[in-house]
Amino acid sequence: MERSPPALVEVPKFFVCPISLEVMRDPVTLSSGITYDRDSIERWVFTDGHGDCPVTKLQLGAADLEPTPNHTLRRLIQAWCAAHAVERFPTPRPPVDADRVAAIVDEAGRGGQQELLAALRELADIVSESDRNRRCVEGSPGAVDFLVSVVKKHAAGTRKPVGGSQGEMCGMLDSPKASSPEEASLSILHSLKLSEESLKRVLGGSDDFLDTLASVLRWPSYRSRTYGIHLLKAALSAMSPSRLSSANAELVDGVVRVVADRTLSPKEVKMALHVLCRLCPWGRNRIKAVEAGAVAAIVELLLNEGCGNSNGGGGNRACELAAVAIDHLCGCAEGRLELVAHPAGLAVVARAATRLSPPGTESAVRALHAVARHSATPAVLQEMLAVGVVARLLYLVQAGTDGERSRERAKEMLKMHARVWRGSPCLASHLASYPC
Structure with missing residues (x-):
C-alpha cells in the first residue's frame, strides 16, 4: 500500500520575513517595531541604499544601522522547527565588531607565518559571512592597510625570475590545498569590494599599490x-x-x-x-x-572569439571591448603599424565591423579609417583589397550598419582610395560612382 505524502506544514506568518518571504534565520527588530531577517534588512539598507522601513515607510535612525536581535522570536522559530520536523537553522554567530577585527590584525602582525595565515583565514571567514561583516572589516582602522601591506611585503620576492626558491613559491601559489599570505590577502581585498573612499586612501600619494598590482598580474597563480x-x-x-x-x-x-x-x-x-x-x-x-604586444593579443582574441554572430546582432562582449581597444591603439602610428604588420590584423577588424553592434562597428570602422587615412601605403591598400576589407566597406555602405557615422566613414574610405581599388574586376561596377 502506497504511503500518502506528508501534509504541508503551514508556517506562522510572524515567522516570515516581510522582505524575503522566507522563514527568518536571524530575526532583528527595527525602531519601527517591525522584525526582519538580518540578511534581508541589511541588504535593503546597505546594498540597495534605502533609508526607510520597508513596511511602515518610516525613516530609519542611526540605531537601525545596528538592529536589535530578536532572541525570543528566534527561539520560537527553532522550537517550531523541532516540533514539525523541519530542519533547524543554526544559531547565528554574533556580528563581528571593530575590536575583534583589530585583535585579529594585531595577532597577525605579532606572529609568524602560520599565525599570519590563520589570522587571514579568520578574516576571510568573517568577510564571507555577511555584508555587515564585510563593511565592518573595511571600516575597521588599519584592517585594509594591513591587508595591502601583506601583499606589498610578499610581492617583492615574486618580482624575481622564477627559479630556485621562487619556483617553490609558484608551486605553493598554485596548490589547491595551500594559500600564500599574499594570495589570501588579495582574496580578502577582492571580497571586500572596497569603496571609492577606501581605494583613494590605499592609493594615497604614491604608486606603490599600483606597482604591487603590476607585479600581481605577472604571478604564476x-x-x-x-x-x-x-x-x-x-x-x-x-x-x-x-x-x-x-x-x-x-x-x-x-x-x-x-x-x-x-x-x-x-x-x-x-x-x-x-x-x-x-x-x-x-x-x-x-x-x-x-x-607590450596589445595589438597582437587583441587580434588573436578577435580570431578566437569569432566577433559575435554574423547577423549584425549584439555579438560577444569581449569582441565589442576588443574593437574599442583597437580603435584606441590605432590612434597612434605605432598601433597602426602593428595592425597592418599582423597577417590577420586588417581582415579580422573588417570582419568585426560587420558582425558587432552599432557601437562596436563604429569602433572597428574608426580603426580602419585611421589606417586608410594615415598609413595607406600601396602595399596596405592592396592588402585591404585582397583580404576583403574593401568588400566589407561596400557592404557597410549599402546595407550593413545602422550607424550613420560608420556608413559615412566607410564611404569616405572608398572615395579616398577609389583610384587604386577601381581596378578590381569584382568591384569596378560598385566603385564607378565614386569620383577619383
Missing part, C-alpha cells in the same frame, strides 16, 4: 591574477586623470598579459579589456600598450 585585475579595475575608478596618465609600462604590460592569457576565464579577460580601454586615452599609455 591564476587566482592571484584574477584578484589583481579585479582590484586594478576598481582602483582605476578612484584615480585622477593625472594618475592615469602616469601609469608605468609594467602596469600596462601586466594588463596586456591578462588580455592574452587563455588560462583565465572570459570574465577576467573582459575586465582586462575594460582596464586597457580606460588607460589608453591618457598620456603615452597607447604606445606602452602597443610595445
Whole structure:
C-alpha cells in the first residue's frame, strides 16, 4: 500500500520575513517595531541604499544601522522547527565588531607565518559571512592597510625570475590545498569590494599599490591574477586623470598579459579589456600598450572569439571591448603599424565591423579609417583589397550598419582610395560612382 505524502506544514506568518518571504534565520527588530531577517534588512539598507522601513515607510535612525536581535522570536522559530520536523537553522554567530577585527590584525602582525595565515583565514571567514561583516572589516582602522601591506611585503620576492626558491613559491601559489599570505590577502581585498573612499586612501600619494598590482598580474597563480585585475579595475575608478596618465609600462604590460592569457576565464579577460580601454586615452599609455604586444593579443582574441554572430546582432562582449581597444591603439602610428604588420590584423577588424553592434562597428570602422587615412601605403591598400576589407566597406555602405557615422566613414574610405581599388574586376561596377 502506497504511503500518502506528508501534509504541508503551514508556517506562522510572524515567522516570515516581510522582505524575503522566507522563514527568518536571524530575526532583528527595527525602531519601527517591525522584525526582519538580518540578511534581508541589511541588504535593503546597505546594498540597495534605502533609508526607510520597508513596511511602515518610516525613516530609519542611526540605531537601525545596528538592529536589535530578536532572541525570543528566534527561539520560537527553532522550537517550531523541532516540533514539525523541519530542519533547524543554526544559531547565528554574533556580528563581528571593530575590536575583534583589530585583535585579529594585531595577532597577525605579532606572529609568524602560520599565525599570519590563520589570522587571514579568520578574516576571510568573517568577510564571507555577511555584508555587515564585510563593511565592518573595511571600516575597521588599519584592517585594509594591513591587508595591502601583506601583499606589498610578499610581492617583492615574486618580482624575481622564477627559479630556485621562487619556483617553490609558484608551486605553493598554485596548490589547491595551500594559500600564500599574499594570495589570501588579495582574496580578502577582492571580497571586500572596497569603496571609492577606501581605494583613494590605499592609493594615497604614491604608486606603490599600483606597482604591487603590476607585479600581481605577472604571478604564476591564476587566482592571484584574477584578484589583481579585479582590484586594478576598481582602483582605476578612484584615480585622477593625472594618475592615469602616469601609469608605468609594467602596469600596462601586466594588463596586456591578462588580455592574452587563455588560462583565465572570459570574465577576467573582459575586465582586462575594460582596464586597457580606460588607460589608453591618457598620456603615452597607447604606445606602452602597443610595445607590450596589445595589438597582437587583441587580434588573436578577435580570431578566437569569432566577433559575435554574423547577423549584425549584439555579438560577444569581449569582441565589442576588443574593437574599442583597437580603435584606441590605432590612434597612434605605432598601433597602426602593428595592425597592418599582423597577417590577420586588417581582415579580422573588417570582419568585426560587420558582425558587432552599432557601437562596436563604429569602433572597428574608426580603426580602419585611421589606417586608410594615415598609413595607406600601396602595399596596405592592396592588402585591404585582397583580404576583403574593401568588400566589407561596400557592404557597410549599402546595407550593413545602422550607424550613420560608420556608413559615412566607410564611404569616405572608398572615395579616398577609389583610384587604386577601381581596378578590381569584382568591384569596378560598385566603385564607378565614386569620383577619383
